[in-house]
Amino acid sequence: MNNQLDLFDSIEIGDYTLANRIVMAPMTRNRAGEGNVQGALNVTYYQQRASAGLIITEGSQISPQAVGYPATAGIHSAAQVEGWKAVTAAVHDKGGHIFLQLWHVGRVSHPSLQPEGLLPVAPSAIKPAGDAFTYDGLQAFVKPHALTTDELPGIIADYVNAARKAMQAGFDGVEIHSANGYLLDQFIRDGSNQRDDGYGGSIDKRTRLLREVVEAVCNAIGSNKVGVRISPENSFNSMHDSDAQNTFNAVTDMLNGFHLAYLHVLEGDMLTGQRVLDYSQLKDRFVGPYMANCRYDFERATQAIKNGDADLVSFGLPFISNPDLVERFRTGAELSTADPASFYGGNEKGYTDYPFL
Ligand code: PHB
Numbered sequence: 001m002n003n004q005l006d007l008f009d010s011i012e013i014g015d016y017t018l019a020n021r022i023v024m025a026p027m028t029r030n031r032a033g034e035g036n037v038q039g040a041l042n043v044t045y046y047q048q049r050a051s052a053g054l055i056i057t058e059g060s061q062i063s064p065q066a067v068g069y070p071a072t073a074g075i076h077s078a079a080q081v082e083g084w085k086a087v088t089a090a091v092h093d094k095g096g097h098i099f100l101q102l103w104h105v106g107r108v109s110h111p112s113l114q115p116e117g118l119l120p121v122a123p124s125a126i127k128p129a130g131d132a133f134t135y136d137g138l139q140a141f142v143k144p145h146a147l148t149t150d151e152l153p154g155i156i157a158d159y160v161n162a163a164r165k166a167m168q169a170g171f172d173g174v175e176i177h178s179a180n181g182y183l184l185d186q187f188i189r190d191g192s193n194q195r196d197d198g199y200g201g202s203i204d205k206r207t208r209l210l211r212e213v214v215e216a217v218c219n220a221i222g223s224n225k226v227g228v229r230i231s232p233e234n235s236f237n238s239m240h241d242s243d244a245q246n247t248f249n250a251v252t253d254m255l256n257g258f259h260l261a262y263l264h265v266l267e268g269d270m271l272t273g274q275r276v277l278d279y280s281q282l283k284d285r286f287v288g289p290y291m292a293n294c295r296y297d298f299e300r301a302t303q304a305i306k307n308g309d310a311d312l313v314s315f316g317l318p319f320i321s322n323p324d325l326v327e328r329f330r331t332g333a334e335l336s337t338a339d340p341a342s343f344y345g346g347n348e349k350g351y352t353d354y355p356f357l
Pocket of ligand 1: 180
């Protein structure tokens with residue numbers, strides 16, 4: 001059915017009316033300053049992109065343990081809150097909306113990044129393949145510490161603390177990062193979770209940590225300010241689930257208990273673009289706004305909105321090199337292409353120097 005909607009129609013997310021359905025996807029850019037604090041350069045970057053219906057920030061560590069990469073932002077210290085305040089004010093000045101992404105990387109880290117050089121933590125002591133990005137270059141991943149049952153309430157408390165700090169920093173809400181092979185996703189998928197306590201085994205038990213985090217964060221700041229991101233078949237970070245469709249149908253059913261601001265789904269495999277699952281099963285189950293992501297262009301996104309396959313679409317790469325992506329979509333202007341050499345780390349080059357129309 002053609003319901004006549006397009007990307008430029010406004011939409012209600014929680015208590016907010018977004019100006020359009022074009023969302024800036026969360027992207028790690030490794031340009032935080034000392035103490036994982038956002039500075040003037042980051043303020044400019046986000047303000048340039050404020051015409052997006054919604055900006056979702058780069059993943060931001062909920063605690064010192066949650067860090068997995070150099071120069072990524074945090075949301076657990078007072079200085080980090082102050083840094084983010086300037087970002088949210090700049091985006092709001094331009095009439096935009098901005099959610100902060102709450103991030104715990106779990107096993108995708110390295111002792112050299114961890115407090116006191118401790119092991120990274122995970123549901124089970126299973127090492128991902130490959131290398132960690134550290135301040136001393138690439139270093140092999142290590143076998144992580146399997147979290148004990150009694151360590152989990154502390155992690156939930158870290159999510160709550162970070163969500164509260166995000167609201168102090170002026171964000172419109174938070175996105176709980178439960179995708180891409182980071183901690184919450186490591187619990188959900190059975191390739192990385194081999195626990196035999198109440199947080200492993202059945203789908204219900206593997207999704208329990210996400211449920212408890214979502215419940216605690218919703219209680220702290222209000223469910224209408226909370227979104228969740230999942231990536232059912234993304235293989236990034238050595239991830240696999242033996243029954244992804246059923247697992248993530250169950251995740252979606254579970255999330256329906258909370259009346260979230262939105263569900264954000266990275267559809268397919270971010271690395272290969274392969275897409276096997278039937279995402280309409282997630283879209284049809286979810287009672288709130290469904291945000292689609294992964295390699296969408298203007299045409300596919302428009303079609304997805306028209307067909308009712310998505311309520312919003314988030315764009316990553318196009319927003320790196322087109323701060324005025326919304327205007328370019330509206331006018332059919334050519335898009336500039338992003339330079340991969342400047343994706344991660346560095347200065348204003350490849351960050352805030354992409355041209356407006
Ligand atoms: C990345 O740095 O490539 C990255 C970080 C976080 C994600 C996905 C990708 O969720």
